[in-house]
Amino acid sequence: MTDRLTALLATRDWLLADGATGTNLFNAGLESGDPPELWNADRPGDVRALYRGAVEAGSDLFLTNTFGSNAARLKLHGAQDRARDLSRLGAALGREVADAAGRDVVVAGSMGPTGEIMEPMGPLTHSDAVAIFHEQAEGLKEGGADVLWVETISAPEELRAASEAAALAGMPWCVTMSFDTAGRTMMGTNAPGMARMVGKLNHPPVAFGANCGVGASDLVRTLLGFGTVDRPLIAKGNAGIPKYVDGHIHYDGTPDLMADYACLARDAGARIVGGCCGTTPAHLRAMRTALEERPKGPRPTLDAIEAALGGFSSDGDGVAAKPARDRSGRRRRARA
Numbered sequence: 001m002t003d004r005l006t007a008l009l010a011t012r013d014w015l016l017a018d019g020a021t022g023t024n025l026f027n028a029g030l031e032s033g034d035p036p037e038l039w040n041a042d043r044p045g046d047v048r049a050l051y052r053g054a055v056e057a058g059s060d061l062f063l064t065n066t067f068g069s070n071a072a073r074l075k076l077h078g079a080q081d082r083a084r085d086l087s088r089l090g091a092a093l094g095r096e097v098a099d100a101a102g103r104d105v106v107v108a109g110s111m112g113p114t115g116e117i118m119e120p121m122g123p124l125t126h127s128d129a130v131a132i133f134h135e136q137a138e139g140l141k142e143g144g145a146d147v148l149w150v151e152t153i154s155a156p157e158e159l160r161a162a163s164e165a166a167a168l169a170g171m172p173w174c175v176t177m178s179f180d181t182a183g184r185t186m187m188g189t190n191a192p193g194m195a196r197m198v199g200k201l202n203h204p205p206v207a208f209g210a211n212c213g214v215g216a217s218d219l220v221r222t223l224l225g226f227g228t229v230d231r232p233l234i235a236k237g238n239a240g241i242p243k244y245v246d247g248h249i250h251y252d253g254t255p256d257l258m259a260d261y262a263c264l265a266r267d268a269g270a271r272i273v274g275g276c277c278g279t280t281p282a283h284l285r286a287m288r289t290a291l292e293e294r295p296k297g298p299r300p301t302l303d304a305i306e307a308a309l310g311g312f313s314s315d316g317d318g319v320a321a322k323p324a325r326d327r328s329g330r331r332r333r334a335r336a
Contacts, residue, residue: 003172004146005106005206008060009232013296014266016288017236017274018054018062021110023251024280025050025065035077037069040089047090051097055105057281058288061272062098062105063149066090067112070136072124076115083132084139091143108149108174109140111162118157126161133165141169148173151211151236154185156197167203174272176211176234179222183318190318191225199230209234212276215241216253216261217309221302223268225319232271237261239278241310251278255286260308262287267297 008015025036028046039047047065054062069087071080079086087109094107114132116124137148148171150162159175166173177185177194184190189197191210198208208231210222219237226233240253253261258275265273273291275283306312 003206004104005061005108005172005174008104008106009207009271012060013271014291015060015106015272016058016262016284016291017108017234017272018059019275019279019281019284020239020277021050021063021065021067023278024053026248027280035068035074035079036065037067037074037086037090038077038079040065040069040086040093044089044093047093048097051094053281054284055097055101057284059274059284060105061108061274062094063108063110063151064090064094064140064143064145065110066136066140067110067151069139070111070114070132072114072116072132073112084135084142087136087139088143091140091145093143095144106146107144108147109137109143109145111136111140111148111150112152113154113158118155118161126157129158129161130164130168133162134168137165137169137171141171145171147171147206150175150205152176152178154178154189155187156189156193159194159197160201163201163203163205172206173203174207174234175205176209176236178212179210179218179318180213182314182316183218183222183225191222192227192319195226195229204231207232207234207272209236209270209272211236212238214238214313215310216257217305217311218313220261220264220268220300220305220309221312221317223265223270224299225317226269229269233269234272234274235265235268235270236274236276237265238276239280239283242277253278253283255283257309258283259286259290263290263294263297264300264305264308266291267300269299
């Protein structure tokens, strides 16, 4: 059977994903350091409101409040035995909201990294990682998620473990990595490397791409680095650059900037476009309007990206020995 996301992609040139989970829950009263996944049980009304905010802003797809509902992360809060149930609850609340939307909306079961370092560099074995992801995947499946959404991954070993877990659960899945270190993930993977890795998986994702990282301009540059791929690309960039203001993290990206980002991401090849940290329903509404009203343009140049979204955070784009521009526009060797 065709999964809901694949079916929707077959009818549309692009889909709008959601925005930030953490940012919007902090705005609703979540305290720093508290696990948002506990709200699936303790404050379900606020979680429904989070999901409805994305749907009402025009999102075709939203992620569940389950980013950290795996046993490894919940162990930090003494809640490791609740991983499957909190995942189920997060997806079930999403299913309620999606089914009431009056249109096709995909419930994507968010699965973040374990927070552990995998062998041989760390103590987490492949089999343990698969088991951790599988438990979460089964909970999301039970709650009614349409697709698993593995996000903010840095290590290729963890991506492979998540793929195996999705296969064990019999679920379609998507995956995004965070290219936050001069166009590479924290563990050194670049965009072409991810594309090659995805192509070798026994249970490949429906779509893949990039999320979070630094700013929107960096993420669009990363999209260009994927090159030609055989499955849909995902872009979920941050709403500008984080700044510490009055004791809180604030993202400086305006709705207008995110509207420009959405169109540039689409023009760079993304079929699924959304926001990450700092992205609110106000940003999503502007993104939806821009995607609907602005015709698809040519593949953007680095100059066009920088002019619309601001400068890049690094000279290197993570792709081998490619010259990058300095702030004056001159070409120079990248420090990739």
